[in-house]
Amino acid sequence: MRDRHVVRGLLALPAVGGLGALLAWGFSGLPPFGDFHGFYGQLLNAIVLPQRHTTNVVTAIVFDYRGFDTMGEEFILFAAVVGVVILLRENNAGMTRAAQADFVRSDAIRFFGVPILGLVVLVGLWLAAFGLVTPGGGFQGGVAIASGIVVLYLTVGYRHWHRLGDERRLDPFEGIGAGAYVAVGIAALIAGAPFLHNLLGPGTPGTLFSGGSMSILNWAVAIEVAAANLVLYTEFLQRLVAPKELER
Amino acid sequence: MIATIAPIQATALVLVALGATAVALCTNPLRQIILSGVYGFVLAILFVTLQAPDVALSMLVVSTVAFPLIVLAAITRSRQRTRRRRE
Numbered sequence: 001m002r003d004r005h006v007v008r009g010l011l012a013l014p015a016v017g018g019l020g021a022l023l024a025w026g027f028s029g030l031p032p033f034g035d036f037h038g039f040y041g042q043l044l045n046a047i048v049l050p051q052r053h054t055t056n057v058v059t060a061i062v063f064d065y066r067g068f069d070t071m072g073e074e075f076i077l078f079a080a081v082v083g084v085v086i087l088l089r090e091n092n093a094g095m096t097r098a099a100q101a102d103f104v105r106s107d108a109i110r111f112f113g114v115p116i117l118g119l120v121v122l123v124g125l126w127l128a129a130f131g132l133v134t135p136g137g138g139f140q141g142g143v144a145i146a147s148g149i150v151v152l153y154l155t156v157g158y159r160h161w162h163r164l165g166d167e168r169r170l171d172p173f174e175g176i177g178a179g180a181y182v183a184v185g186i187a188a189l190i191a192g193a194p195f196l197h198n199l200l201g202p203g204t205p206g207t208l209f210s211g212g213s214m215s216i217l218n219w220a221v222a223i224e225v226a227a228a229n230l231v232l233y234t235e236f237l238q239r240l241v242a243p244k245e246l247e248r
Numbered sequence: 249m250i251a252t253i254a255p256i257q258a259t260a261l262v263l264v265a266l267g268a269t270a271v272a273l274c275t276n277p278l279r280q281i282i283l284s285g286v287y288g289f290v291l292a293i294l295f296v297t298l299q300a301p302d303v304a305l306s307m308l309v310v311s312t313v314a315f316p317l318i319v320l321a322a323i324t325r326s327r328q329r330t331r332r333r334r335e
Contacts, residue, residue, distance in 0.1 A: 033251065033252070033253050034251030034252070034253075056302070058302040059302075127305065135301035135302045135304075135305055136302070136305055137302065139306060140302075140305040140306055140308075140309050143306075143309035143310060143313070143314055144309050146314075147309060147313035147314065150313070150317065229314060232314075232318065233317065233318075236317070236318055236321035236322070237321065239321065239325055240321045240324055240325060
């Protein structure tokens with residue numbers, strides 16, 4: 001046993017040393033703290049508010065200047081969730097006895113759980129809605145909404161979660177979220193502009209009506225991300241709570 | 249535009265270093281998940297002090313809920329399976 005540790009250590013030594021040397025070399029060449037060389041970043045900081053009328057530059061980059069990249073990222077998530085669903089899919093989708101018995105007995109947790117659920121979902125909606133004005137956006141909002149809903153499982157129990165965490169109900173939202181993004185892009189093409197061109201005009205800065213087409217893309221991503229996360233949780237919790245039926 | 253590192257940023261950096269070391273040195277998977285959640289939270293604080301609230305929010309929502317939940321589910325699953333194999 002000890003010999004194996006020694007051999008492993010000896011084998012790791014050159015790799016760790018080499019990696020450490022590379023890291024040290026890389027870090028020694030970094031610009032000083034706070035000295036930002038990215039010209040593109042400085043340019044965007046200067047032009048986003050006059051051009052796109054959004055006060056959150058990050059969201060403008062994600063949904064407008066780099067909107068095509070975000071579409072790719074959205075479909076990465078979509079494909080990943082489809083992969084998980086295919087891998088974990090089971091034929092018997094009904095609730096098992098083990099799952100039915102899985103509920104929270106503590107009154108305190110149930111009592112505080114429901115307000116927490118509401119609060120987290122509200123924060124998620126707020127993050128998504130004001131993504132073009134203040135920090136946040138569709139992705140963060142979507143994950144927060146899904147996290148809020150999963151509190152239902154954590155504080156009330158699987159049976160109540162099962163009603164919401166039903167894949168047949170969630171899949172349409174995922175599809176709509178992913179599809180709406182592409183639809184906005186194609187609408188711009190039909191209007192004779194480049195793909196994902198901001199058709200709806202810039203709007204008023206600092207309000208919910210800033211950003212034009214970006215707000216549609218933002219909500220599309222929020223819906224897609226929330227649904228994708230919920231599908232993931234549904235699949236994992238199903239495998240977690242109802243394991244006995246699966247082993248057959 | 250060269251700024252000096254502020255005390256709060258230095259504190260956050262030290263906390264991140266401590267958190268990362270704690271996650272790496274922890275051998276119990278359950279504790280490691282909770283530690284990684286705490287580490288993600290500290291990392292989010294660092295991003296806030298570095299004026300990157302959007303990144304901080306992404307870090308927060310992913311590292312404190314989504315990631316621990318899925319890893320926890322996977323660990324519980326594999327434990328159930330090994331227990332059954334032993335029986």
